[in-house]
Amino acid sequence: MPKGVVRKALEGFQPYVPGEQPPDGEGWIKLNTNESPLPPSPKVIAAIKEAATDALRLYPSPTAAPAREAIARKFQLDPTRVTVGNGGDELIELCFRAFAGAGDTVAFPTPTYPLFEPLCRLHEAAPSRHPTEAFAELPPSLGPDPSPLKFIVNPNSPTGALFEARDVEAAVAASSGVVAIDEAYVDFAPRSAVDLLNTHDNVLLLRTFSKSYGLAGMRIGFALGSPDLIEALDAVKDSYNVDRLAIVAAAVAIGDDQHHRKVVDEVVKNRTELADALERRGFEVVPSAANFVFVRPPKPAAEVVAALRERKVLVRHYDREPIAGWIRVTVGTREQHEKLLGALKEIL
Ligand SMILES: Cc1ncc(COP(=O)(O)O)c(C=O)c1O
Structure with missing residues (x-):
């Protein structure tokens, strides 16, 4: 926040930082902002x-x-x-x-x-x-x-x-x-x-x-x-x-309704698969009722997130207590999960 131009109450203001949104078409596996892996109706x-x-x-x-x-x-x-x-x-x-x-x-x-x-x-x-x-x-x-x-x-x-x-x-x-x-x-x-x-x-x-x-x-x-x-x-x-x-x-x-149900069913099915796969790789996994899983990797989260990013996989990382060390991974398609899990195999 630039000093001296904003109102007093906003001195030191920390804005909300949305998840990284790279340009379309660059081949990123975007599992960082909980978007739908399937298109709209x-x-x-x-x-x-x-x-x-x-x-x-x-x-x-x-x-x-x-x-x-x-x-x-x-x-x-x-x-x-x-x-x-x-x-x-x-x-x-x-x-x-x-x-x-x-x-x-x-x-x-x-x-x-x-x-x-x-x-x-x-x-x-x-x-x-x-x-x-x-x-x-x-x-x-x-x-x-x-x-x-x-x-x-x-x-x-x-x-x-x-x-x-x-x-x-x-x-x-x-x-x-x-x-x-x-x-x-x-x-x-x-x-x-x-x-x-x-x-x-x-x-x-x-x-x-x-x-x-x-x-x-x-x-x-x-x-x-x-x-x-x-x-x-x-x-x-x-x-x-x-x-x-x-x-x-x-x-x-x-x-x-039909399309909506299809999307929800697919995400819920993929969520179980993703949670199980991450658990098998040593992640601690919180039971999820959403379209993402919240997990703690067996290695420092910042390192894992940076190494995933190098492989064009984006996830959301939290560095503040009480959730420092945790990562939020959006449920994706099976293909996206394969890429994520392949990258994790190299990293871990
Ligand atoms: C908890 C929660 N509420 C609300 C929203 C708002 O979503 P949108 O503004 O895209 O409708 C989000 C988006 O990530 C969210 O995580």
Whole structure:
């Protein structure tokens, strides 16, 4: 951050650093940002092509109405209970804009999605961290925390661990403020917290098209919640936060159950194979409910990651406690796994 030009509150600000995104077509095995190893539905590609017309000179629907309505139909909810954002990340940021500002605290279990920390700084809120004793255990201190905004990423990232439904419900029931349950990876998990929408008005579910729908490049996510919470998010969002092509993509993708199921089934099958293969090579593996595995290599992680990179394989490395020494590997295709495992054979 350049000194002297940014506002005082941002002195020493450490921005969120996304995973490396090398140019397409250079032959990288990208297992670092949890993208889908399979492409989006062909129906989505066709619809995007069809929408790439002269109409692009016009602004999109400010409410992304066609996407919102299609998502509402899918979840059998009234459209007033759905909003759409420029990726799940934008919806997370909108939660800050709407529910927590300067002087507030924002609570979350740790380790978790590293985006929350810089967003706290940007909004001059203080993080209220609740360390997990075991990766799959939601800290009991989270529920009674009085923060006006809490995040529970479930399945969690980067661990892939799934918190118990009863613990999530207890945390929500004990919370006076808004609890945003970030379900970016939930399609790969055995259960969701979607039923809490019927019983708790302080719950927001955040979802994304970036993972199980193979649409990370389109930047589209959605939130489900009570009409009041959705209205609050809508009130603070940018006017045209989702572009025309993304709206079309979301509306078609959410309706193609068959393709979605195919992607999820393949990833879940490959996840088991990858976890088993890494375990056989001496890695410690956390049971995963997501589209990645969180593993500790038998050699220093930084060395393994650098050696993989030399072989054009990208994975995500964490160097901060309590997860220093761990690596997150996105579930890929069988072919990608073969290349990863071949590289590891040389390295280890
Ligand atoms: C926990 C979590 N939440 C939300 C997102 C947001 O994804 P997107 O902005 O692509 O929808 C990600 C992306 O990696 C994530 O890991």
